[in-house]
Every structure is written in C-alpha cells, then in structure tokens.
C-alpha cells in the first residue's frame with residue numbers, strides 16, 4: 001500500500017490521542033503502510049520547541065504539524081497527528097492542504113480526562129498554577145464534521161482501533 005493520508009486526531013488532553021495512535025501504528029504497518037506519528041508532546045520538544053499555549057502559538061504549532069504531515073502523506077506515508085488542535089479554523093486550514101485527510105475526534109468528557117490526569121496538569125490548572133489550560137480556562141472547539149468519533153469513556157481501546165480501521169477500509173485508504 002503506497003497511498004499516503006493524514007489521520008488527524010483531535011481532543012482534550014488525556015482523551016486518548018497518543019494511546020490510540022500508538023495502538024494503531026502496528027495495525028497499519030501490518031497492512032503494509034508506512035507510518036509516522038507526529039505527537040503534540042514530542043513535536044513540542046523539537047519542531048515546535050519554544051512555543052507556548054497562546055492561540056497564536058497553538059496555531060503555529062498546528063500549521064507546522066500540518067505542513068510536515070502533508071510532506072509525509074504526499075510521499076506515501078500515513079501521517080498520524082496527535083495534538084489537541086483545539087481550534088476549528090486551523091483544523092480546516094490543514095484539512096484544505098491535503099485531500100487525503102481523515103479527522104478523528106477523540107472524545108471524552110472533561111471530567112473523565114481530568115480524573116485520568118495522567119500528567120497531573122489538570123490539578124495544576126485547577127490550582128491556577130497553569131494558565132490557559134484547554135478545557136479549563138482555554139477553549140476546545142469540538143469538530144463540526146469529523147470522519148470518526150472515538151468515545152473513549154465508553155469504548156475500549158481495541159474498539160476505537162477497530163472503528164478507525166473499519167472507516168479507513170470504507171474510505172479506501174487501506
């Protein structure tokens with residue numbers, strides 16, 4: 001399979017973007033795809049090092065990720081992105097760069113993400129130690145028309161992975 005595409009995950013911190021993308025990678029490779037994951041946390045240590053969490057910086061971060069994902073996908077790679085990408089307008093902009101674009105809304109209620117609090121950042125945000133935290137005092141704009149929604153408070157990880165693979169088959173990407 002040499003058809004590249006972008007699988008764009010979006011969702012609150014702790015919703016499950018990284019977990020699902022990592023579980024999906026071997027499944028796609030087993031189907032002959034070349035895969036790269038551009039994870040928000042990882043990108044922010046290199047490509048987007050120095051950027052903060054203002055709207056302008058988040059938009060810059062997303063455009064950089066979109067740019068690299070586009071380079072990868074047009075060279076036959078499945079580019080999986082896993083950044084919060086909280087703003088609809090900038091998600092629309094990256095979608096417009098690449099026709100092979102599949103948006104996955106990784107959806108879990110804020111309360112669930114906050115209870116998971118993998119990195120302890122929600123607690124810090126509640127205490128006011130982090131300002132402008134997505135979902136607390138910074139917006140998360142829900143995707144208007146994503147190709148896929150994974151309800152990670154109701155589905156198992158395997159169910160989410162199976163759902164995504166099914167949709168990719170239906171769309172003719174795999």
Ligand SMILES: Nc1ncnc2c1ncn2[C@@H]1O[C@H](COP(=O)(O)OP(=O)(O)OP(=O)(O)O)[C@@H](O)[C@H]1O
Nearest residue numbers: 012013014015016017018019020116152155156157
């Ligand atoms: N169905 C599910 N799918 C994905 N993750 C789940 C599911 N159920 C529970 N989890 C748990 O939720 C957590 C999600 O954390 P993860 O780091 O993947 O989120 P994230 O969206 O990448 O967050 P961030 O934006 O902070 O990087 C993990 O601890 C994972 O085990």
Ligand SMILES: Nc1ncnc2c1ncn2[C@@H]1O[C@H](COP(=O)(O)OS(=O)(=O)O)[C@@H](O)[C@H]1O
Nearest residue numbers: 013040053058061083084085086131132133134
């Ligand atoms: N103010 C904040 N809002 C959201 N996430 C934050 C914030 N500060 C630190 N983080 C951390 O940074 C990660 C989010 O980074 P990105 O996915 O790269 O965000 S995005 O908004 O620009 O798409 C989260 O995993 C979280 O751990």
